[in-house]
Amino acid sequence: MTEWSYTVKIWAIRKRDYRKPYQLRWKVGIRPHSESFLTLGLAESRRAQLITATREGEPFDVDSGLPKSMVVKERDISWYDHARNYIAMKWDHSPASTRRTLAEAMATVTPVFVKDTKGMPDARAVRRALYSWAFNKNLWNEETPADVAKVLEWFKRKSLPTSALSDLLLARAALNAVSLKLDGTTAAAGTISRKRAIFYNSLEYAVEAELLADNPLIRIKWKAPEQVVEEVDPECLPNPEQAAKLLAAVRDQSPRGRRLVAFFGCIYYAAARPAEVIGLRRRDCELPRRGWGLLRLRETRPRSGAAWTDSGEAHDKRGLKHRPRRAVRHVPIPPELVALLRWHLTAYGTAPDGRVFQTMRGGLVQDTGYGEVWAEARSRALTPGEFESILAKRPYDLRHAAVSTWLSSGVEPQLVAERAGHSVAVLFRVYAKFLKDGDEAANAKISARLRQAG
Structure with missing residues (x-):
């Protein structure tokens, strides 16, 4: 478990007679840290990063000595990998109907989190590959059909890092995606609500895994469509x-x-x-x-x-x-x-x-x-x-x-x-x-x- 501290002291850069002569020293809590650089410019750049983090109120990792934003970046994995990790975490304790709902939600938002759409297969092929294979843990050890494998390889190459979801506009695009059916029409209110809740929980899991500093959905002003009253006719x-x-x-x-x-x-x-x-x-x-x-x-x-x-x-x-x-x-x-x-x-x-x-x-x-x-x-x-x-x-x-x-x-x-x-x-x-x-x-x-x- 990562230990964080807001008590940070950063000293001036000192020069020594070593291969990397410029040394930056700082302390997080009571733990000292240091890093050496070939040039003064590199050392000053890193010192400026640390000072900026302290001024912005970031906590520092006691073990690595780095601010949280840098720790998150070092640990980053692609959204595609994170979504599969989330499915694996939920799978064993979920009934079959919930597993289907989890896979459906992840298959809906994952196409949003790609670097670009060049070469993206058609929507139905993407849906089949993600819903039936990428996010169905029961099939992870089965032989994947060639056409499905091709789609999944595309997502592995194109998937954005999970840290990119700190961009509120990107997170909002995912909310827009859960609001639509595959044919582009508006989904039922209950479906939107379920998918949004699963997406929110997957981001909470990213925070727990220290891939995100916080859940971006908390900072987005987005209102789900009102639920239809469930009265029996x-x-x-x-x-x-x-x-x-x-x-x-x-x-x-x-x-x-x-x-x-x-x-x-x-x-x-x-x-x-x-x-x-x-x-x-x-x-x-x-x-x-x-x-x-x-x-x-x-x-x-x-x-x-x-x-x-x-x-x-x-x-x-x-x-x-x-x-x-x-x-x-x-x-x-x-x-x-x-x-x-x-x-x-x-x-x-x-x-x-x-x-x-x-x-x-x-x-x-x-x-x-x-x-x-x-x-x-x-x-x-x-x-x-x-x-x-x-x-x-x-x-x-x-x-x-x-x-x-x-x-x-x-x-x-x-x-x-x-x-x-x-x-x-x-x-x-x-x-x-x-x-x-x-x-x-x-x-x-x-x-x-x-x-x-x-």
């Missing part, structure tokens, strides 16, 4: 009657549909995320013959792509979203879902590892597969007008429908948030319109209480 939510018709249409359309009716039931009746249902195991289901049952959700299996997971499988295996790795969410389930799950387990059993849901070949349920079944169910269960609308457009809308049903039934928001796996803050933000529906009832209760007091 009531128009997309099926009511209980429509949901029942949709589940029946799933069941009746094909053998694949029959395997998935309880899957969609878990999303609707338990407000489970699809990735949570994919990871559901029999031992985590309490399914009594009568009355309410219970699901213990403890695992999620999001599809991230085989290139980004440690297992090489398309689905990652991780704990619940935004929860500690071993967290468990207990969700009481109504008799309707209990019956669906009991029927499903009787008909299909479980996968070898105990998973409730599996494909006809015993694999993990795929989003493409259940998406096709859901699209067919909509065409069968909905009227032409409803089918053309956004009503239940995605399977995930069943989860939103579940949460809105709980809220409209008068369940306390804190309990709804706990069962849905949300924070209360997210619940109030995303489902604000459904919470507002309770204003009249709340006002009536307050008025009744005030009348009692009067």
Whole structure:
């Protein structure tokens, strides 16, 4: 760890009878330093550098005796190498979906930090080489295709030193880059925010590595586009009657549909995320013959792509979203879902590892597969007008429908948030319109209480 000091004393240059006769001496803290030069001009130039650094308030490295700006320059590496170091630092502790996001952000800003664009390959070739190879640590030991290797060699030659990012205009150019999609149109606000946060953290890592004196983004007046309010649109939510018709249409359309009716039931009746249902195991289901049952959700299996997971499988295996790795969410389930799950387990059993849901070949349920079944169910269960609308457009809308049903039934928001796996803050933000529906009832209760007091 570098030790810095602001206590610096610089002496006059002295001449001695040596091969390099002009000696500059200075002290940082209590540590003496010296450097010899062939000419007086060289010695005076270095002395002027040190004096300027002290006047500008720079800290000095006690070991080398140099001001921070000079230390940073000596340790400098290219942005391309720093970005790969940053990916390597984050990789092992990041889920597959985060790895993809990290690679995407680094692939977006890296083309900005080049000496010139002469000979730069086209945007799509650059994107493929950087996103899929340069910033995917899983492929670093694999043989790189010749066309990709050519692109990466170009970036190794052309990449600016990381210290160049102290130029605020250069850092701002990177912010402009994260604001655009590959086709030049403006990116979604959420995408911009994520990429900007990753870029900011990569610069913080550069500061820690002493490649930059400070994070230049702190000094830039740049405002990210405002986030779109995440409220759920009531128009997309099926009511209980429509949901029942949709589940029946799933069941009746094909053998694949029959395997998935309880899957969609878990999303609707338990407000489970699809990735949570994919990871559901029999031992985590309490399914009594009568009355309410219970699901213990403890695992999620999001599809991230085989290139980004440690297992090489398309689905990652991780704990619940935004929860500690071993967290468990207990969700009481109504008799309707209990019956669906009991029927499903009787008909299909479980996968070898105990998973409730599996494909006809015993694999993990795929989003493409259940998406096709859901699209067919909509065409069968909905009227032409409803089918053309956004009503239940995605399977995930069943989860939103579940949460809105709980809220409209008068369940306390804190309990709804706990069962849905949300924070209360997210619940109030995303489902604000459904919470507002309770204003009249709340006002009536307050008025009744005030009348009692009067």
